[in-house]
Amino acid sequence: MTVYRCEDSLEGIFTAIYLAYEEKRDHGDTYLSLNDEPMLFAEDVQVVPDWEKTRKVMNTLNCRFGEKDYLFLCMALAAEDDEKAQAVYRTVADGLKRKVNRGHIFDNLADDFVNKAFALATNTWREIDHLKGFVRFQELENGMLYSRIGPKNNILTFLMPHFADRLPIENFVMYDDRRGLFGIHPAGKQWVLYCGENERVPGDRTSNAGGLEGKLGKLKISEAELQYQELFREFCHAITIEGRRNAQLQRNMLPLRFREYMIEF
Amino acid sequence: MEYLVMGGEQPIMEKLKILTAAAKYDVACTSSGVGRKGNGQSMGNCVKSGICHSFAGDGRCISLLKILLTNECIFDCKYCQNRCSNDIPRATFTPEEICTLTMEFYRRNYIEGLFLSSGILQNPSFTMELIYRVIYLLRTKYRFNGYIHVKAIPGAAPELIQMAGYLADRMSVNLELPTAEGLRALAPNKHRKTILTPMRQIQNGIVENKNDLVLYRNAPRFVSGGQSTQVIIGATPENDYQILSVAESLYQKFALKRVFYSAFVNVNGDSTLPALPGGPPLLREHRLYQADWLLRFYGFRADELLDERRPFFNVMLDPKEDWAVRHLEQFPVEINRAPMEMLLRVPGVGVKSAQRIVAARRSANLSFADLKKIGVVLKRALYFITCNGRMMYPVKMEEDYIVRNLTHEKERVQFGSDGMSYRQMSLFDDGAFTRPLAEEEQLQAVVGQL
Ligand code: SF4
Numbered sequence: 239m240t241v242y243r244c245e246d247s248l249e250g251i252f253t254a255i256y257l258a259y260e261e262k263r264d265h266g267d268t269y270l271s272l273n274d275e276p277m278l279f280a281e282d283v284q285v286v287p288d289w290e291k292t293r294k295v296m297n298t299l300n301c302r303f304g305e306k307d308y309l310f311l312c313m314a315l316a317a318e319d320d321e322k323a324q325a326v327y328r329t330v331a332d333g334l335k336r337k338v339n340r341g342h343i344f345d346n347l348a349d350d351f352v353n354k355a356f357a358l359a360t361n362t363w364r365e366i367d368h369l370k371g372f373v374r375f376q377e378l379e380n381g382m383l384y385s386r387i388g389p390k391n392n393i394l395t396f397l398m399p400h401f402a403d404r405l406p407i408e409n410f411v412m413y414d415d416r417r418g419l420f421g422i423h424p425a426g427k428q429w430v431l432y433c434g435e436n437e438r439v440p441g442d443r444t445s446n447a448g449g450l451e452g453k454l455g456k457l458k459i460s461e462a463e464l465q466y467q468e469l470f471r472e473f474c475h476a477i478t479i480e481g482r483r484n485a486q487l488q489r490n491m492l493p494l495r496f497r498e499y500m501i502e503f
Numbered sequence: 504m505e506y507l508v509m510g511g512e513q514p515i516m517e518k519l520k521i522l523t524a525a526a527k528y529d530v531a532c533t534s535s536g537v538g539r540k541g542n543g544q545s546m547g548n549c550v551k552s553g554i555c556h557s558f559a560g561d562g563r564c565i566s567l568l569k570i571l572l573t574n575e576c577i578f579d580c581k582y583c584q585n586r587c588s589n590d591i592p593r594a595t596f597t598p599e600e601i602c603t604l605t606m607e608f609y610r611r612n613y614i615e616g617l618f619l620s621s622g623i624l625q626n627p628s629f630t631m632e633l634i635y636r637v638i639y640l641l642r643t644k645y646r647f648n649g650y651i652h653v654k655a656i657p658g659a660a661p662e663l664i665q666m667a668g669y670l671a672d673r674m675s676v677n678l679e680l681p682t683a684e685g686l687r688a689l690a691p692n693k694h695r696k697t698i699l700t701p702m703r704q705i706q707n708g709i710v711e712n713k714n715d716l717v718l719y720r721n722a723p724r725f726v727s728g729g730q731s732t733q734v735i736i737g738a739t740p741e742n743d744y745q746i747l748s749v750a751e752s753l754y755q756k757f758a759l760k761r762v763f764y765s766a767f768v769n770v771n772g773d774s775t776l777p778a779l780p781g782g783p784p785l786l787r788e789h790r791l792y793q794a795d796w797l798l799r800f801y802g803f804r805a806d807e808l809l810d811e812r813r814p815f816f817n818v819m820l821d822p823k824e825d826w827a828v829r830h831l832e833q834f835p836v837e838i839n840r841a842p843m844e845m846l847l848r849v850p851g852v853g854v855k856s857a858q859r860i861v862a863a864r865r866s867a868n869l870s871f872a873d874l875k876k877i878g879v880v881l882k883r884a885l886y887f888i889t890c891n892g893r894m895m896y897p898v899k900m901e902e903d904y905i906v907r908n909l910t911h912e913k914e915r916v917q918f919g920s921d922g923m924s925y926r927q928m929s930l931f932d933d934g935a936f937t938r939p940l941a942e943e944e945q946l947q948a949v950v951g952q953l
Contacts, residue, residue, distance in 0.1 A: 336866070345862035348873040371556040371566075375611045383610065401612075403541040404548045404649075408610060426543075462607075469519055469604070470613050476523035477569065478560040481768045481783050487562025491555070502557060502613075 240268045241277055244285035244323065248315055249292045251323045255330060256291040257283065265331040270323035303333060304340030310359040311343075313366075316392045317358040325354035362391045369393065370400055372496045375410060376467075377460040383410035384457065386499055394421050395431065402429045467501045474502045513594055519604070521594040525574040525585055526620055528770075529677075529733065530763045534566045534615035534650045536728030537672045546609060547616070547649030549672065549728075554615050567618035567652060568608055572596055572633055576622030580679075580690040582738050584770040585622045595624075598637040602645050609649055616650030616672075617641065623656065631659035631667065638670045652728075655705060657697040664701050668708055673728035673760070676702045678753070681746045685739035689776070699757075705730045706757050729760030736791065737767040737784040738776055742814035744805070747794055751805040754798065764791045790816040797822055800854050801847045819910040824850045827887055828902050828909075834887040835894060838874065839864050850909075851884030871895050883909060 240263050244250035254270050269277070300308045314326050328351035333343040344356045375383035383405070387394070394414045398421040401410065405423070412421040423429040497503040535553030555564040571585075573595035579586045601619070608614045619637060624630050634653050641647045652673040655664045668674055676698055680686045683695040705726055712725035732753065734746060750762040766783035769776050794816065797803040801823070808822050809815070817825040827834065827850050836845050838860060846857040856878045863869060863877060871890050875881055885895040886905045898905070 342862065345859075346866045347859055347863045347877050348867045348869060353876045367554075370550070371554045371612075373612050377611070385612075405546060405610060406541050406543045407546060466607050466611060469516060470608060470611075472516060472520055473523050473568070474557060474559055474565060476520050477527045477563075477565060479527055479563075479768060480561075482561040482563075482766075482785065484562040485560065488558045488560060491562060491564070492558040500557065 239277070239280045240283060241280045242268070242270050242283050242285050243274065244270060244272065245287060246272045246323075247287065248312065249287040249289065250285060251315055251326065252292040252295040253288045254285045254323070255327050256288075256295050257285060258327065258331075265328065265335075268327075270327045272320055272323055299330065302340070303338070303343045307341055307343045310363070311355065313362040313396070314355045314359040316362050316396070318391050319358055321354065322358055325351050325358065328352075329355040362393060362396075365389055365391050366393050366396045368496065369397055372492070372500060373397065373401070373412070374499060374501050376501070377463045379458045379460050381409070381460070383408050385410070385412045386415055387412060388416050388495075388499060389414065392417060392419075394419050397421070398423065398429045398431070471502050515600060515604075518594040518596055518600070519570070521592055522571045522574060522596060523569070525622075526569050526571045526618075528765060528768065529569065529618075529620055530563075530765045531652070531675055531731050531733055531761065532564060532566050532569050532618060533761070534652075536760055537650065539648070542648060545646035545648050546606065547647055549615075549648075549650050556612065556614055566615050567650065568605055568614045568616070569618040570596070570601070570620075572601070572619060572621035572630075572637065573624050574622050575624050577625070578623050578690070578692040580693065581771065581773050581776060582689055582735060582767065582769075586771070589771065598633075598640050601637050602641045602647075605641060605649075606645055606647060609647070616647075616652070618652040620654040621656070627656045627658035628660045628663060631656045631663040635663055635667045635670075638667065642670050650728075655701040657693065657701055659701070661701075661704055664704060665708060668705060668726045669723050671726060673731060674705050674726050675731045675733070676705070677733045678749075679733070679735060680739050681734050681741045681749045682739070685741060689738060702730065702732070702757050702759075709758070729758075731759060731761040731763060733763040733765055735767050736764050736788050737779065738769075743787070743791065743794075743816050744809040744811065744814035746791060747798075747805045747809060750791075750795060751798055762795060764788050764795070786818065787816070790822060794822040802844055803848075820906065821850075823848070824883065824909055828905050831900050831902060831905075834900070835889045836887065837889050837892065838869055839891060849884055849887045851880035851882070851887075853878070 240258075240261075242254040242257060244254040251270065251272075258265065258268055258270075269280070271277075296308075299311060303311070311326055311330070314322055314329075329343065329349075332346065332349060332352060336346075338345065344352060346352045347356060369387060369389060373385050373387060375385045378384055387397075392414075394412060394417075397412060401412070402423050407425050408423070409425045410423045413419070414421075418433065420432040421429060422432060533553050534549070535551065537549040538551035539549040541548040553566060555566050557565040559565055573593070574585045574591075575593050575595060576583075576585045576587055579588050584591065601617070605614070605617045609616065617638070619634055621630050621634060624633065634656070638651055638653060641651070650673075651671045652675065653667055653671045655667070655674050655676045657676060664674075678698060679690060679693065686693055686695055686698075708725045709729065712722070712727075715722040716724070734749070736746065746764075753759045753762055766785050766788040767777070767779065768783045769779055794803075794805075794808055797808065798805065803823075803826070808826055816822055820828070827848065833845075833848075836849060838846070843857060843861055846852055846860055847854065852860070859877045860869065860874070860879075863873065867873070869877075869890060871881065871885075874884070874888075874890070881895065886898050886900075886908070888894070
């Protein structure tokens, strides 16, 4: 058995998939691991993330399986799960082997790996869907909008395009406080992602955001901000029909973990 | 704290409280039906499947800034708290106030857009013109590109409705009560005909617009999210069969996108209206939403679900289970062979699971374990299906026995939600895998992650 040890990133996992094909491994006897847990009788291969190889895998997946399924594979990889790399790898291998049509990689739901990858992607999709609605921006003194999120899955990259399309004329920042990730959108420009201290722009790994985290912590909200928060709280209150009050239903629809980040609660 | 005062004498907070509370019984708070990308210049876009931004204490989705322009009204509908004979605090927004609230709420991501309705000020045309002015200002001066839903006021001049339709994503005219008799009894100033006229006008407008769009790709869009309506349930004596038949004919004859059902709440304590000591008829409303789903997505007809002799829904079983136990001669169906239309009629199998079954059985013979993985609710389906000729357990194909087993667990889904939340309940089945993604969006998403 061969074990590819890769870092938990799209680049790491896609590079490992590339290697598995390049080195002509038996896919039934190959494992993609995101940790260092030793495995008996296994040959360990350390994977060095490689942008060129990643790009090739991305292109192949996109062409062979179609955009929608390709994106769903990426969503599976954004999930918080130790087995996700293996599930996606074997789903891809299954799809390539059976030469499925575009848009049909997840048809074979009776297969355990396909099923797992599909479940992970669905879960991520659902959280993205939730957060598109539940994200709250606060206006800072300088007019910039700021939002803090704490998603279970690594979904900031999926949220940024949505809000960039929606609020093109705003300067806004989204901060994932569980991963120390920033999404930054300057008005009228392309958005970028920063990771902790390090700016991560595709193709450019050198620049530095320089303690952005600390700076944002000290920022003050604008004068009008509290008034609008109060107005919205009143709105939510006034829209409730007392005769139908149903806290359980409210909790099912809006799980408690989101409330910490929402100004109306 | 001092609140923003914008123009008017009443503080904005006061107005918002009054005009939100006055709008809360209108249930159609969804932002679905329109997919529109941002234009890079102004605020807003629309997402086809709609977005819920919050959930109120009653569990209903908050998607739009749902307010009345004014709660002044010259009419006297018995079921409505804004009726002219009620002595209540009144308020009226200025167009600027509504625009500012919409924009500021929108950029903070509180809402998907505006849902504007109104009491009748002076006369229907005057009111419609006010509504038009608000959304005109919002679309032009404020360059708002998000979702707008407005009411078409029955009796207003057709030109005004037409003009509003070119700015709005969705329009609705409330049918209010299921039958003309009900309307006559409770809303003396309203007539069935004045309600259906603008409905027909909007329907025709949408059809013409579709033709225009074929010829000129850049023709302005008219009510591209379609029109909806709302019916109050339980204020008048109509039975479920009548209500569902009305809904069916609205879908067929008026091409409505949605019919919403609103359990009656007796706000005025009016003695001519039912007192409803048990609270609003929520279970009934829930059953109607379920049946509505069956009409629109599962290929059922109203007269299959109910008829003159059984005009009310079963309290214990949902409408699909109810239909299935009365048609046991058509079951069990073989999962590996049954056509799509039949799979859709199996309790516990949703639209998405049916599609997945059809896709998955091409590469493998499906077992019960596979069905579970696919998302079929076996607990409910097992009485009605076979896998490779076998049932999951030996079951008697006998109505009483199955009904007893199906109703064993207490009411499974939580009702009390409106149509939107019902969509959410069946999210896995309704859109988890269907949302089309734009090319740029995917590219950015992926490049961004690296
Ligand atoms: S027209 Fe009737 S339902 Fe509408 S606000 Fe006036 S009284 Fe209420």
